[in-house]
Amino acid sequence: MLQTTATLIARATLGPAQEIVLHAPELARALAPGQAVLVKCGWGLDPYLRRTFYPVAIDDETWTVRVPPGGDWGHAWLRAAPVGTQIDCLGPVGVGYLVPPGVRNVLCVGVGEEAWSLLPVVALAEARGLSVALAMEARTARELIPPARLPAAVEYHAITADGGSTAGQWADLLAGLLGWADAAVTAAPLAFYSQLAAAVRGVRYDISRGFAQALYPATFLCGTGACQSCVADVAGGRRRVCLRGPVFDLADVVT
Numbered sequence: 715m716l717q718t719t720a721t722l723i724a725r726a727t728l729g730p731a732q733e734i735v736l737h738a739p740e741l742a743r744a745l746a747p748g749q750a751v752l753v754k755c756g757w758g759l760d761p762y763l764r765r766t767f768y769p770v771a772i773d774d775e776t777w778t779v780r781v782p783p784g785g786d787w788g789h790a791w792l793r794a795a796p797v798g799t800q801i802d803c804l805g806p807v808g809v810g811y812l813v814p815p816g817v818r819n820v821l822c823v824g825v826g827e828e829a830w831s832l833l834p835v836v837a838l839a840e841a842r843g844l845s846v847a848l849a850m851e852a853r854t855a856r857e858l859i860p861p862a863r864l865p866a867a868v869e870y871h872a873i874t875a876d877g878g879s880t881a882g883q884w885a886d887l888l889a890g891l892l893g894w895a896d897a898a899v900t901a902a903p904l905a906f907y908s909q910l911a912a913a914v915r916g917v918r919y920d921i922s923r924g925f926a927q928a929l930y931p932a933t934f935l936c937g938t939g940a941c942q943s944c945v946a947d948v949a950g951g952r953r954r955v956c957l958r959g960p961v962f963d964l965a966d967v968v969t
């Protein structure tokens with residue numbers, strides 16, 4: 715875990731959200747897809763100024779966070795911070811996604827804002843020459859990851875709810891993709907993981923450990939295991955998500 719000062723070097727508005735590029739090479743090089751960074755969103759000494767972000771892009775010197783729309787004042791501070799602002803950051807937090815050796819076909823499954831945190835693992839798998847499919851659900855087309863953000867070879871399936879249920883669309887889509895995949899990574903609200911687990915059982919008869927990794931969508935205060943604020947029922951007991959996760963085997967987040 716590093717505590718470092720990052721420089722805000724660029725910002726862009728993308729649909730309803732804003733993306734902010736932070737420069738701190740030491741931390742960028744330590745980050746893996748699925749790990750969190752705690753970003754101090756304010757000038758004061760208040761210990762609750764940090765906000766949890768799962769970067770949507772990582773390279774050798776920078777990482778990018780997506781600031782969602784909403785009324786959170788920490789996010790509002792970050793949206794207004796000018797280019798050049800020095801920002802205190804802590805990370806990487808926890809355990810990220812692994813792309814196991816021997817895997818050829820990687821299925822990425824995301825829902826809503828959480829889906830954006832899959833982008834670094836999509837890039838990693840594609841850079842290793844693996845076949846990658848991404849299936850994403852958003853409420854509206856405006857909230858989907860634009861195809862231009864994905865490597866050209868990625869097979870992209872988008873689902874929009876538009877006020878209705880998406881269960882049928884997911885069932886049809888996953889029935890095909892889960893038979894193709896050697897490994898799956900997912901980032902979604904917790905409620906979706908039961909639906910995904912049922913689809914995995916339907917195609918593969920069981921949720922075999924090691925097949926699917928799921929991001930537990932937690933926010934962190936300390937990120938070091940000290941404050942207990944992230945304790946959740948996961949992996950067979952009460953666990954600190956910042957230490958054992960935030961990426962778990964899917965079998966550990968569904969009952």
Ligand code: FES
Nearest residue numbers: 937939941942956
């Ligand atoms: S965030 Fe403090 S124990 Fe996990």
